[in-house]
Amino acid sequence: DAGVIQSPRHEVTEMGQEVTLRCKPISGHNSLFWYRQTMMRGLELLIYFNNNVPIDDSGMPEDRFSAKMPNASFSTLKIQPSEPRDSAVYFCASSPRGAGNTEAFFGQGTRLTVV
């Protein structure tokens, strides 16, 4: 298995534009997580899904952020409209039985820059 795959690896966009980040979890994993990493705030959990269902989205900063998981092999995180303060590295991670009792496997991350 190639691991968790995220795309794009880098994204530069102008303020106000819509940004869509994509994630393909490891096959067979039923938990998927979106994290945001910044120097100031570290690793923040934005949202996580179990069996494609959003379980906790309390970390989503505001209504500009939305996430979907239409099937077990694909998820998206969308920011509309984007703002400079959204600049960060966004990680997707998956876990076979929930990250609360076993390893979460992270993707390579998407470095987002909003100018």
Place this chain on the structure above:
Amino acid sequence: GENVEQHPSTLSVQEGDSAVIKCTYSDSASNYFPWYKQELGKRPQLIIDIRSNVGEKKDQRIAVTLNKTAKHFSLHITETQPEDSAVYFCAASLGGYQKVTFGTGTKLQVIP
């Protein structure tokens, strides 16, 4: 919700010395405590984890200790090497399908 505090934020040690990173958590029901290592520009990766029914766990040069009464846990790296230089994150979870809350990270620098 769970709050995880991690100290120090930066740590420099000479090669061969030991390094200790400490974390505290707020929810006494937390029962799973993973540690992740993130090298510069790379993804976080699990290096060791411990569950609440165990007080200590070792894996070669890495060990983790857990004090449930005091609600703190620590990472110990012995005989540090330059390749240990990275950011280390502690985390805590209520287990199962509950979310994992990360500490703010410790940047470890091992000086050759």
